[in-house]
Amino acid sequence: MLALKEPIERIREAVRAEAMQPVTRPRPDASVIDATNQFTLELFETMEPLLGEWRLLERDPLNSLHHGWDWCRSWVKAKGRPLAILRGERAGRTLFLLPLDIHRNHGVRVARFVADDFSNLNTGLIAASFRRGDAIVDGKAFAATVAQLLSGRADLLALRNLPLAWRGTVNPFTVIGAVENHNRSFQLPLFASMEATIKQLNAKRRRKKFRNQQRRLEALGGYEHIVAETSGEKSYLLDLFFQQKAQRFAALGLPDVFRDAETKAFFHGLMRVQTDMRHVPLKLHALRLKGEHEGHIAAIAGLSLNGDHVLCQFGSIDETYAADTSPGEFLFWLMIEQCVNEGYALFDFGVGEQPYKLSWCSAETGLHDLVIPVNALGHVARTVEFGRIRAKAFIKRHRRLYDAIQRLRAGRQAPAQESRDEDQAA
Known part of the structure; x- marks a missing residue:
């Protein structure tokens, strides 16, 4: 039998201890101080400067494997989209990494999780010390800081399929405000x-x-x-x-x-x-x-x-x-x-x-989408996105309507993400 009977908390403790060791901080491409939440938000356009702390954070089993170095690196090599990796830092310690890439959707530049099209669990890479419900005390201040940092790079930040509660922990981004996704995970x-x-x-x-x-x-x-x-x-x-x-x-x-x-x-x-x-x-x-x-x-x-x-x-x-x-x-x-x-x-x-x-x-597990507009176009796109999410949720709650739409979709081309949702593992 594999050594997986080792308590998961022992793994977490090892990650916490290693995280307390001093490391040399890489120079970001841009940074903004979020005074309200008492941390600095930094943006990196490449993965390589963050390799050491990325590898450390991915060892925490509560962080999604989809945001690990290998998963993201393979996607970046294959797709080559512009990156906007957000790093939260306080007193020289990394609080979180949000690995994002930017793609255009109907003319809107959207910053999403890397490889979001094929992610089944999105958490970001969060330090154990930051995984508390009150980690971000002011969601509006955080959203404004994100918008300032992404300005000129993206119109909208859209983080999909976030579990606000996962295996006994609370996602620290819950205070920002998110809309419930029409999908759940099982x-x-x-x-x-x-x-x-x-x-x-x-x-x-x-x-x-x-x-x-x-x-x-x-x-x-x-x-x-x-x-x-x-x-x-x-x-x-x-x-x-x-x-x-x-x-x-x-x-x-x-x-x-x-x-x-x-x-x-x-x-x-x-x-x-x-x-x-x-x-x-x-x-x-x-x-x-x-x-x-x-x-x-x-x-x-x-x-x-x-x-x-x-x-x-x-x-x-x-x-x-x-x-x-x-x-x-x-x-x-x-x-x-x-x-x-x-x-x-x-x-x-x-x-x-x-x-x-x-x-x-x-x-x-219930899932939520966190959407932050960066500019005026982003505000319009957020309204459209929230409308789409709520419409899908309404349709799924009404089985007859859902079945009728499925029959119609069988005769036309459906959006790629929808086809993945409906037949991901059939």
Whole structure:
């Protein structure tokens, strides 16, 4: 068994202790003093000057792996967008890093989290000493400082999918004010055994279904749960995932959010990262058939590992053979069981409400969007953005309306983010 039974608080204490060590501060590209909140906000246009403190903050398992150095660096190399990394500093100590890049959306320059298009959990990188509900005492003053620093670089700051409460802690940016996102994320707490874990669910029904699927697969010649280890296996499975997902999106009448070469390069870059057992940006699992259909990959899933937290990034299925076994769901059982045996504490299915998530999860997390206008155009864009968020929330609360819109969307091209929300891991 892996050394993940080590209490998560021990990891946090080690990070706190290391954070107290003096370090040489890099020179920012711009800075503004937020006198009200008693810290200096700095802006960096490159990642490299922040490498040391970035690596330190990412070790805290309460910070999202999506904001870790490797995840962000792979995106920056693939996309090449302008960066605006915000660093909060007080008395020589880093309080937080917000890794942002800037892209144009309908003529508006929007500063968002790096790789936001494919993030399932956004927290920023927050120092343990700063993770308190009263860390920012004046949200309006902070927003004004952010706007001053981003002036000339962006029109709007839009931080999406922020959990205001996460694993017993409160996000320090809650006082700024945010609007509830129409999506939620879904989790399954993991216990000492698979039996104890599925007791949270309809254990008898789920166990029976798994055994029926297993018998059907055995009747076809058997199966193998594989985890890509070599560079060749990783590249092969990732490219196969892209193929399977493209076919799935086409069948649903949705655009393929993985289709462009830059996005594919981003994920391939993650597969080349040197990792340890507690911090893995992307690990590929697959269900491979044996017997008559030897070698056929029926399902693929990509997981990220961060401390005792497992986060599902994506999944795909190929039902050419063994369609009646629900290979994607069967692979989830195998992966969750492996995570239980290896001592992980939380299996996270990520953002978006799909039936398979609801069937597996006993916990859910509300998400919010924080939007700060930088200039007059940003104020207009914020009004539009808030209207869009509230409209989506209204639609999702009214199932008949939601189903009718889904039927209409099947006959036209939907926005990329919406297609990801609806079919992220189907």
